[in-house]
Amino acid sequence: xxxxxxxxxxxxxxxxxxxxxxxxxxxxxxxxxxxxxxxxxxxxxxxxxxxxxxxxxxxxxxxxxxxxxxxxxxxxxxxxxxxxxxxxxxxxxxxxxxxxxxxxxxxxxxxxxxxxxxxxxxxxxxxxxxxxxxxxxxxxxxxxxxxxxxxxxxxxxxxxxxxxxxxxxxxxxxxxxxxxxxxxxxxxxxxxxxxxxxxxxxxxxxxxxxxxxxxxxxxxxxxxxxxxxxxxxxxxxxxxxxxxxxxxxxxxxxxxxxxxxxxxxxxxxxxxxxxxxxxxxxxxxxxxxxxxxxxxxxxxxxxxxxxxxxxxxxxxxxxxxxxxxxxxxxxxxxxxxxxxxxxxxxxxxxxxxxxxxxxxxxxxxxxxxxxxxxxxxxxxxxxxxxxxxxxxxxxxxxxxxxxxxxxxxxxxxxxxxxxxxxxxxxxxxxxxxxxxxxxxxxxxxxxxxxxxxxxxxxxxxxxxxxxxxxxxxxxxxxxx
Numbered sequence: 001x002x003x004x005x006x007x008x009x010x011x012x013x014x015x016x017x018x019x020x021x022x023x024x025x026x027x028x029x030x031x032x033x034x035x036x037x038x039x040x041x042x043x044x045x046x047x048x049x050x051x052x053x054x055x056x057x058x059x060x061x062x063x064x065x066x067x068x069x070x071x072x073x074x075x076x077x078x079x080x081x082x083x084x085x086x087x088x089x090x091x092x093x094x095x096x097x098x099x100x101x102x103x104x105x106x107x108x109x110x111x112x113x114x115x116x117x118x119x120x121x122x123x124x125x126x127x128x129x130x131x132x133x134x135x136x137x138x139x140x141x142x143x144x145x146x147x148x149x150x151x152x153x154x155x156x157x158x159x160x161x162x163x164x165x166x167x168x169x170x171x172x173x174x175x176x177x178x179x180x181x182x183x184x185x186x187x188x189x190x191x192x193x194x195x196x197x198x199x200x201x202x203x204x205x206x207x208x209x210x211x212x213x214x215x216x217x218x219x220x221x222x223x224x225x226x227x228x229x230x231x232x233x234x235x236x237x238x239x240x241x242x243x244x245x246x247x248x249x250x251x252x253x254x255x256x257x258x259x260x261x262x263x264x265x266x267x268x269x270x271x272x273x274x275x276x277x278x279x280x281x282x283x284x285x286x287x288x289x290x291x292x293x294x295x296x297x298x299x300x301x302x303x304x305x306x307x308x309x310x311x312x313x314x315x316x317x318x319x320x321x322x323x324x325x326x327x328x329x330x331x332x333x334x335x336x337x338x339x340x341x342x343x344x345x346x347x348x349x350x351x352x353x354x355x356x357x358x359x360x361x362x363x364x365x366x367x368x369x370x371x372x373x374x375x376x377x378x379x380x381x382x383x384x385x386x387x388x389x390x391x392x393x394x395x396x397x398x399x400x401x402x403x404x405x406x407x408x409x410x411x412x413x414x415x416x417x418x419x420x421x422x423x424x425x426x427x428x429x430x431x432x433x434x435x436x437x438x439x440x441x442x443x444x445x446x447x448x449x450x451x452x453x454x455x456x457x458x459x460x461x462x463x464x465x466x467x468x469x470x471x472x473x474x475x476x477x478x479x480x
Contacts, residue, residue, distance in 0.1 A: 002284060003029045003168075005357070006187060006196035008175055008210055010034075011042035012151060013338050014202035015158035016075075016350035019373075021357065022165035025366045026419070029194065030159065030167050031187075033174030035469020036429045037422060038155035040204050041342075043432065044279065046228070046255060046265055046309025047151050048242055050341035051088060051143035053108030053118065060321045060352075062111045064340040068348035069145060075347045076149060079375040081158035082260040088242035089130065090145035091137050091296055097246045101141040104247075108143070117145045132238050132297050150260050151343050152432045156422065160375040163421035170194075171425070172469065175203075178213040179330060185214075198360075200333045200353060205276040205314045207322075207336035216328040219336045224313040226268025227281040227289055232303040232440055236262045243296050254292040256300065261435065266293045266300065268311065279310035300445055306440050314340040321345070323352055325360050333357060378433070379416060382408035403453070404446040406439020418457045425458065427451060427470040449477070 005021060007014050010032035018030045030197050032039070052066035076083035082331065092098045108118050119142045126133060126140045131326050163169055169377045170191060176198070177188040177453050187194045203210045208219040236258060245253040290302050315338025316322050326332040333356055335349065342349070358365060381389065381399060392412075393400040399412035417433035424430045427437070430450050437443035451474065455462040463475040 001029070001192075001194050003027045003194065003196045005029070005198045005200060006031055006185065006194060007200045007202060008170075009202035009204055009207070010037040010154040010155070010169065011040060011202065011204050012038065012158065012343060012346045013204075013335055013349055014200070015155045015162060016346050017200060017202060017335070017353050018162035018167045018382075019158045019165070020350040020354045021372045022162045022167050023367050025368055028162075028167045030162060030169050030194070031173045031175060031189065031194070032169070032171050033190070035171055035425055035466070036151040036432075037159045038432065038466065041312060041314065041338075042155045044154045044228070044309055045151050045226070045313075045340070045343060045344065046257060046268065047148050047259060048088070048255070048257060048341075049083070049147040049149055049344040051117065051140070051146040052111050052113050052142060052341070052344070053104045053109065054247060055111065055341065056319070058322060061341070062283075064321065064345040064348040064352060066112045067351075068341075068345035068347040069147075071347040071351075072147065072149065072344065076154065077259045078374050079154070079161060080375065081154050081157045082147065083147055083149045083215060084258075084260055085145065085147040086241055086258065088143045088244060089126070090141040090143075090244040090246060091126070091133065092139050092141075092246060093134070093136050093295070094138065098139050100196075100246045101139065104141055113145070118143050130239060130241065130243065132299055133243070134296055134298055136295075142241075147240065148257060148260050149343070154328075154343075154346070156433060157375055159422045160420055161373065164375060165371055166333070169422050175210060175213070177287060178210075180214065185331070198333070198357065200335060202335045202338075202359070204338070205312055205315065207334065209334075211326065211334055211336070214326065214329050214332055216326045216332070216334070218327065219322055219334055220317045221276075221337065222315045222317065222464070223276045224315050224339070225271045225272050225273045225279065226311050226313060227285045227288060227308065228265055228267030228311065229286055229302070229305045229308045230259075231264040231266065232306050233262045235264055235300075235304045238264055238297060238299060245292070245296060254289055254296075256293050256297050261438070263306075266290065272315075273312070277311065279312060281308060281310040307442055315339050318366075320350070323349065325354060330360055333360075375421070379413050380409075381410045381413060382435075403449045404434070404436035404439065406441055406445075407435040409434045409436040409446070411453060414453050415457060418454060424454070426466045426469050426472070427454070427474070430454065
């Protein structure tokens with residue numbers, strides 16, 4: 001198979017880049033080693049759209065954070081992805097930390113934020129905004145342009161848009177070797193050989209491994225594990241903003257934040273790990289997460305946890321994003337070290353990568369006349385009025401069958417998720433697209449029904465349905 005561009009990695013960066021480049025009359029492949037998009041960092045992070053005051057001035061990270069955060073609301077609206085501009089608060093617990101807030105404010109100005117988009121507030125103003133904040137707080141930095149988004153839903157939407165515009169999504173297609181012959185890259189993959197004139201390396205935690213395949217050792221990724229807890233919707237109103245503590249050299253610390261779906265997320269820890277694929281978490285680490293989070297919001301309790309998870313961040317040793325054509329081969333573009341604020345920066349990163357590609361492309365780029373920047377808006381039965389529900393069910397009665405009671409997800413929505421342009425092929429894929437299994441019981445009631453629907457729609461035996469692809473088998477053989 002021959003392509004103009006092979007994009008390696010279908011996280012939020014690879015998917016948004018594929019969407020952006022699908023504006024052109026080019027043959028593009030989006031390669032993913034897992035069974036679905038958003039299976040690594042893009043499925044397991046806090047979902048925060050950082051305003052842009054934290055990154056070191058003068059870095060690519062600082063510029064793209066500010067630009068990306070400004071772009072995010074429009075991108076989400078276009079792609080029918082929920083986004084909430086709730087703002088963030090960096091809380092200070094001492095006069096010394098109040099001085100840190102002043103530095104963050106000035107850094108935000110240096111990075112390009114408008115002066116009126118930030119404000120340092122006193123204790124009284126803070127308690128009016130956040131009644132459940134710790135009484136030990138003395139003030140906060142309010143960033144009005146910060147927001148929250150669902151990271152995996154944004155990734156899925158971008159990949160669907162790209163596929164609608166002609167990009168081929170190749171799942172279970174890990175790259176094992178790369179050769180460059182006759183001005184063409186030959187990629188050895190788990191699906192056979194693929195040829196491409198250009199490569200965009202958006203392989204996240206493994207971007208350095210991919211880069212070394214062409215002899216480029218300029219990328220050096222360290223994996224940082226972050227552990228999170230997701231709390232039940234019954235405590236969804238405990239905070240109104242994203243609540244940060246003052247940052248340290250290891251990151252932004254433990255945060256407490258609403259999610260776009262009404263839960264509360266707490267975390268993460270920051271631990272450097274050797275294994276770039278292991279996201280196992282320790283119970284003791286979660287206790288430490290809550291211990292730290294309770295410094296900000298004392299009423300939080302582990303009893304309200306409905307699930308916990310680990311996410312890995314790709315930290316380059318330069319502490320900056322690494323984006324640009326390789327010095328070893330100018331037709332190979334690295335997009336590496338995309339850690340926080342990578343999600344906030346992602347729309348701007350996609351634009352930046354497109355500019356890099358345009359500068360190295362050795363032909364004439366033509367834009368499509370029929371490019372569609374959007375995707376089909378997914379049905380969300382839980383958000384409909386009773387009249388809208390009745391009208392929908394009258395057209396298709398599969399929307400009248402509730403499969404997930406916790407999140408009010410219908411059979412029709414699950415069928416849509418499986419048959420979408422980049423459709424779900426496993427239980428977790430359905431979960432990320434529809435929220436079936438995201439509720440309090442964590443698939444206890446709906447899991448078997450979701451498997452039955454996957455089996456039927458994909459026309460495969462039910463014991464071949466997995467949790468997340470690979471060897472994540474759920475059923476093995478019939479007992480009776």
